[in-house]
Amino acid sequence: MSKKVLPMRLSAQHIDFYYGSRHILTDISIKVCAGEYLSLIGPNGSGKSTLFQILCGLKNPKKGTVFYDDEAVQKMSARHRAQCIAIVQQNAKQAMPFTCLESIILGLHPHQGRFDTISDAQYGRVRQLMELTDTWRLSEHPVTQLSGGERQRVALCRALVQEPKVLLLDEAMSELDIAARMQMSGLLKTLCADTGLTVMAIHHDLNLAYRFSDKIYALKDGRCAGFGAPEEVMTEELFRHVFSVKAEIFTNKGFFIQNTL
Amino acid sequence: MDGIQKRKKNRCKYIWIAFGLLAVILLTLVLAVGIGAMQIGFGESLRILWLKLTGNALGDVKANAIAVVWEIRLPRVLCGFFVGMGLAVAGAVFQSLLGNPLADPYTLGVSTGAAFGATLAILLNILFALSLSTSTFAFSFAFLTLIIVLFIAKRSGGYTTNSLIIAGIIIGAIMSAGISFIKMTAGEDVSAIVFWIMGSLVSRQWSDVLLVMPVVLIAATIAYAFANDLNIMTLGDDVAQSLGVNTERIRLLYLITGSCLTAACVSVSGVIGFVGLIVPHLLRMWLTADNRVLIPLAGLLGGLLLMLADNATRLLSSGEIPVGVLTTLLGGPFFLFVFSKQPRRQL
Numbered sequence: 001m002s003k004k005v006l007p008m009r010l011s012a013q014h015i016d017f018y019y020g021s022r023h024i025l026t027d028i029s030i031k032v033c034a035g036e037y038l039s040l041i042g043p044n045g046s047g048k049s050t051l052f053q054i055l056c057g058l059k060n061p062k063k064g065t066v067f068y069d070d071e072a073v074q075k076m077s078a079r080h081r082a083q084c085i086a087i088v089q090q091n092a093k094q095a096m097p098f099t100c101l102e103s104i105i106l107g108l109h110p111h112q113g114r115f116d117t118i119s120d121a122q123y124g125r126v127r128q129l130m131e132l133t134d135t136w137r138l139s140e141h142p143v144t145q146l147s148g149g150e151r152q153r154v155a156l157c158r159a160l161v162q163e164p165k166v167l168l169l170d171e172a173m174s175e176l177d178i179a180a181r182m183q184m185s186g187l188l189k190t191l192c193a194d195t196g197l198t199v200m201a202i203h204h205d206l207n208l209a210y211r212f213s214d215k216i217y218a219l220k221d222g223r224c225a226g227f228g229a230p231e232e233v234m235t236e237e238l239f240r241h242v243f244s245v246k247a248e249i250f251t252n253k254g255f256f257i258q259n260t261l
Numbered sequence: 262m263d264g265i266q267k268r269k270k271n272r273c274k275y276i277w278i279a280f281g282l283l284a285v286i287l288l289t290l291v292l293a294v295g296i297g298a299m300q301i302g303f304g305e306s307l308r309i310l311w312l313k314l315t316g317n318a319l320g321d322v323k324a325n326a327i328a329v330v331w332e333i334r335l336p337r338v339l340c341g342f343f344v345g346m347g348l349a350v351a352g353a354v355f356q357s358l359l360g361n362p363l364a365d366p367y368t369l370g371v372s373t374g375a376a377f378g379a380t381l382a383i384l385l386n387i388l389f390a391l392s393l394s395t396s397t398f399a400f401s402f403a404f405l406t407l408i409i410v411l412f413i414a415k416r417s418g419g420y421t422t423n424s425l426i427i428a429g430i431i432i433g434a435i436m437s438a439g440i441s442f443i444k445m446t447a448g449e450d451v452s453a454i455v456f457w458i459m460g461s462l463v464s465r466q467w468s469d470v471l472l473v474m475p476v477v478l479i480a481a482t483i484a485y486a487f488a489n490d491l492n493i494m495t496l497g498d499d500v501a502q503s504l505g506v507n508t509e510r511i512r513l514l515y516l517i518t519g520s521c522l523t524a525a526c527v528s529v530s531g532v533i534g535f536v537g538l539i540v541p542h543l544l545r546m547w548l549t550a551d552n553r554v555l556i557p558l559a560g561l562l563g564g565l566l567l568m569l570a571d572n573a574t575r576l577l578s579s580g581e582i583p584v585g586v587l588t589t590l591l592g593g594p595f596f597l598f599v600f601s602k603q604p605r606r607q608l
Contacts, residue, residue: 058499082505089499095360096495096550101264106493110505114486123265139264142550155500162504 006033009069009198010055010085010166016063017050017222024050025222028064032215034165034196037189039209039230041202042219043243048202051219052168055200056087068166082110086164088172092155097142100135100154101126107161126161132187133157134180148175156184160191169201181205185212207254210234218242275554282561286342289565293572294334301326310335332467340465340473341571341584342564344526345536347477349563351522352537353544353555354484357491358515359422362545365538366523369425369516370433374406375399375527377436380443380454387450395457396472396528403524406432411516420512460531460585462571469529476525480518481560488552491515495550533585535592536563543599 010032017025025047032038040048053059055066057073066073068084076084094103108122130136135157138150146154152175159167167188173181189212191197203209209216209230216233218226220242226233231251239247239257246258262270295306309322309330351366359368366372382398385391413428414420440458444451484491490511493501498508526533540563544555570591571584 053499056503058502078502078507079505082503085503087499087503092497092500094496096357096362097545098492098495098550099264101268102492102549102551103496106489106496106504109489109493114489127263127265136264140267 006035008032009034009036010067010073010200012055012061012064012066014064015051015054015061015066017047017054017059017061023222025054025061028219028222028224030055030217030224030227032166032198032200034198035192036214037192037199037201037212038215038217039201039203039213040217040219041206041209041242042225046219047222048219049170052087052170052200052202056085056166056168057081058087079110082162082164084164085166085168086159086162087168087170088152088155088159090171090174092151092172094143097144099140100143100146101130101139103143103154104130104135104158104161107158110162129157129160133160133184149177149180152176153180153184165196166198166200169199171202171204173201174204181208188212206234210254271549275548275558278548279558279561282558282565286561286565286568289568289572290338290342293338293568294330296572296576297329297334299326299329301330306330333464336467336470337462337465337571337575338568339470340529341462341568343470343473343477344462344530344533345540345567346481346560346564347473347522347526348533348537348567349540349559350477350481350484350556351519351526352563353541353552353559354491354515354519354522355537356541356545357495357552358512358519359426360495361422362542363538366519366526367433367532367534367537369407369410369429369520369523370431370436371403371406371410371429371520371523372527372532373433373436373440375403375524376458376532377406377439377443378402379457379528379531380440383450383454383457384443384447387447387453396469399528400472400524402436403520403527406436407517407520407524411513420509420516425516456583457531459583460533460588461581461583462530463581463583465529473525473529476521480522480525481556483518484515484522485553485556487511487514488556491552492550531583531585533567534589535596536567536588539592539596540566542596546599 008031012028012030015025015028028051040051042048050059054061057076060074068076073081105118105126108118127136130139133153133156135153138146143151143154152172156172173184176184185208188199192199213230215228216226216230218233218238225242226238234249234255236247236249239245240261244261246261248256248258291303291306291310294310295301295303305326309327313331348366355364355366355368356362376399378398378401379395382393382395386393410425410428410432411420414424417424444454447454490506493504493506494508494511501508541555541559544559544562548554548558567588570588574582574584574587
């Protein structure tokens with residue numbers, strides 16, 4: 001698979017993170033290029049979410065640095081960072097009864113001055129993204145009355161409206177049904193190819209990760225357990241070592257989990 | 262009509278509502294300064310106000326009419342307006358900030374602090390025949406309470422919703438106990454304290470207007486200017502930060518702004534219930550949760566409602582029910598009625 005050389009987008013070198021004496025992440029290095037779709041996999045408590053929070057600047061690593069292009073993420077201004085990196089988390093809830101449209105429009109914030117009005121071009125883009133994520137039909141519904149899946153669609157759409165170069169999805173599709181997950185992943189994949197968006201996703205659906213990712217990064221106990229193309233990383237050995245299950249691999253198709261060890 | 266066109270149309274609608282409210286407010290103000298034991302006609306009131314504002318001589322107007330309109334009724338009416346405005350804006354701010362539609366300006370205990378300060382001033386005045394200003398005491402203690410609440414919240418895990426509410430409840434309870442103690446000490450003179458706490462605008466003067474008006478106007482402007490950041494804060498801290506909002510700074514800004522509003526209002530009027538809870542809540546139910554719309558409209562509607570309620574107490578009861586009692590007495594059932602009409606709304 002020798003594609004054209006893509007420019008580096010986000011990279012982290014030798015990241016350490018711990019609370020007191022409890023090590024969460026140890027010596028993590030990760031690189032992702034423009035237009036790539038990377039999945040982060042690993043069992044519960046392996047440090048996936050913490051790594052994402054460090055990558056998008058919500059947490060500072062105890063050691064090591066994260067770079068967006070050539071800039072240190074932890075030193076970027078909040079606004080500038082918001083123009084480059086967006087994160088969607090699993091249980092995104094909004095306490096106040098904003099309509100879906102109002103809630104999604106908040107994604108324009110990093111690109112707007114304090115008293116700017118929204119231009120027709122921006123409205124057009126919001127509408128387009130809402131149609132693509134199937135939230136347009138919900139535009140006048142209060143977000144407080146949405147189902148879990150709908151809420152996740154709205155959160156995803158808001159993050160896309162934010163126009164980031166890097167989109168981090170922390171189990172952002174966990175409550176979508178399988179068809180919707182495939183459709184969303186397909187949409188993201190298209191955006192990667194067309195606009196050079198970089199997607200990094202935490203998936204518990206390993207078949208989905210296998211199918212849609214350009215690269216897989218496996219974490220276990222806060223350490224790297226494999227990094228590379230899906231077919232290189234997701235081996236029977238990895239399933240046994242990282243997830244403690246026995247799996248049968250069907251090359252280029254997916255895998256079947258047989259039983260726990 | 263799709264959602265976006267509707268949104269654009271609604272923006273225009275909100276501006277018209279604001280102008281409509283403003284017109285009703287001005288009308289009510291002129292009427293209110295004319296009505297009472299001494300009846301002054303609408304035209305006459307308008308003329309007195311106009312001549313006073315433009316600094317002209319009031320040659321042929323009766324001196325006692327001028328005194329009643331300008332020195333007695335107008336300060337009270339204005340106090341009512343600005344207190345209502347301040348409470349409603351503070352309510353909108355605290356509801357969004359704490360992510361709880363049932364929060365109100367008094368949730369953080371700032372009002373109980375103010376009441377404690379006022380109670381203390383009344384007691385000292387009685388005991389030592391002093392003439393300490395209750396509003397200054399109230400304002401200072403409200404601020405002291407805010408600082409203590411922030412300090413406790415900060416030490417127990419940052420300015421999160423829970424730590425703020427818990428700190429507010431604890432400090433509020435301590436201050437309440439303090440008030441009870443002072444009431445006991447005051448013995449027979451307890452009624453002055455009880456009346457102050459119930460919330461009233463009787464015989465407010467220009468000095469009260471000059472305390473509450475600047476604070477409310479400045480704080481409401483700040484609240485409006487950062488309203489979109491407040492909108493984003495309702496998405497939760499992580500999302501807000503990833504949208505470029507400095508959550509620590511915005512939270513502190515709004516905590517101080519909201520508490521200043523509450524402190525100023527409580528200092529001049531005592532604890533007037535329900536305006537700060539109902540007004541933003543209803544507007545959010547009827548119009549939108551967008552704070553850029555909600556904050557200005559809540560301010561206007563809150564001001565108007567309290568002005569009307571105060572005039573109702575002034576005109577309907579000879580003994581003058583405290584307006585704080587009336588707002589809760591009427592506001593509570595009304596709120597229940599509206600609330601039961603909205604079965605699918607979540608709290």
